[in-house]
Amino acid sequence: MPSQKDLFEVSGPTYLTRVDWNRPDHRRSVMASLVQGVYVLERDRQRNRQGDESRAPLWWRFFRFEMQQVLVDDADNSIFGAVYKFLDATNAASAPHYVVAFRGTIMKKASAPRDVTLNLHLVRNVLDGTSRFRAAMKTVYDVLESAAAARQHDRVWLAGHSLGSAISTLVAKNKAREGVVLTTFLFNAPFPEAQAIWDVQWLNRGIRVANSFVTAGVATVLRAGGDGGYDPFAMLARWVPNVFVHPEDLISSGYVGYFDHRKEMENIGLGAVGRLATRYSVKDLLLGIGRAGGCESLHLFPSAVLTVNRGPSRDFRMAHGIQQWWKPDLVLECNAYYY
Incomplete structure (x- = not known):
């Protein structure tokens, strides 16, 4: 039986049938759902759920996004990120054209060893030396290049949770120093101080x-x-990233x-x-x-x-x-x- 948290119709924001991209609460809910979509993609992979059994697609299709690319870690073949394209962007001036989202740690046999290792790199402040970060950085460069060709470079958004927030932060910092400011959503970003x-x-x-x-x-x-x-x-x-924390979360409450x-x-x-x-x-x-x-x-x-x-x-x-x-x-x- 699939986990209830993987089922959008059970655990997702089904109430959000019309998204107003000018509302911060709507943006927050959709971005968090797209990050959840990456988590469920990896759990689908680990549990060999394919086709109609896959639980992930509704997490983005409900909001009129399509999957453009899946990011796979070369060390363990786990899915750690995704590139989404918004299908109604031309009708919503404040909406993103693309969202690049990154999941956090999944403590399962198929993904935990790599994720834990990356968390240790995060604490040591050397996450930028990992292949996962390099893959994320290249993906964002490629998305920005495609968006620029369509004059949409200012509507590429980043989102991440936990370890995925750290990757988003590092990518966004690199781009900001190049003069490219990306709208960024950091959910429970680690504060290892x-x-x-x-x-x-x-x-x-x-x-x-x-x-x-x-x-x-x-x-x-x-x-x-x-x-x-x-x-x-x-x-x-x-x-100016959007940072979301809970004061009882010892990982991120330092912010x-x-x-x-x-x-x-x-x-x-x-x-x-x-x-x-x-x-x-x-x-x-x-x-x-x-x-x-x-x-x-x-x-x-x-x-x-x-x-x-x-x-x-x-x-x-x-x-x-x-x-x-x-x-x-x-x-x-x-x-x-x-x-």
């Missing part, structure tokens, strides 16, 4: 401010004179304190220190000595629209799950942060 640094619930202001001064000081010393005025972090300021703390530093007149501190991780500063391209952490970026699900969560799996993001009755708190 010590939670204690940013947790605004129990760390008092003095400790957080002191930590910012230490980080800013280390950054100033280690990078003094090393970049010739080149500021790769500031180059990302025009890219709440990360952006709140920067705002707090602005409020007490220490904005310059706060901006410098929140662009670096001390760990990566130290590990990054001598590395080409600097030592910026993947999970740190200057701007974002942060959406926090303040509703109750039954457990970690629910708090970290993609399924929460297409629910119609969420208790959401949304704030925009600009560098």
Whole structure:
């Protein structure tokens, strides 16, 4: 019997029969569903569900998308991403023409070893050296090239969940530095920094401010004179990803304190220190000595629209799950942060 979460007619946003692309809640629900489509594609593969038995297609067909390409990892042949084309884009000016979506970790025998290895690369800030990232990057380049030929390059969107959010982040950062800003949806993106640094619930202001001064000081010393005025972090300021987190998700909840703390530093007149501190991780500063391209952490970026699900969560799996993001009755708190 197939998992209920794989069945769109049981678990999907069937209420969304007409999508208004100007509504953030509609965009969020559709993007989360397209990411779920990638998860179900891989589970279809693992369970040998083909043809009429496949559970994946309804996750995109319901919203008038068609599958253009499936992304396969060369290490284990697992499906980790997909390229979707929107069939009604000409009738919806605010809709994407293409969406490139990436799934997160699937803890099953056929996919877990590779996914766990990639998560370790993520923590070590070396995800950009993996074949999965290179495949994702090439795919986005190809989609953008096709879209540009049709004058649609500004309507290519990225979406990812968990590990897939990290891949989306890395792709979007690379493109932003080339001057191409992609609309990006990051669901439960990993924040692999010590939670204690940013947790605004129990760390008092003095400790957080002191930590910012230490980080800013280390950054100033280690990078003094090393970049010739080149500021790769500031180059990302025009890219404003949509970041979705639940405060009970220990993997991604660090973003709440990360952006709140920067705002707090602005409020007490220490904005310059706060901006410098929140662009670096001390760990990566130290590990990054001598590395080409600097030592910026993947999970740190200057701007974002942060959406926090303040509703109750039954457990970690629910708090970290993609399924929460297409629910119609969420208790959401949304704030925009600009560098």
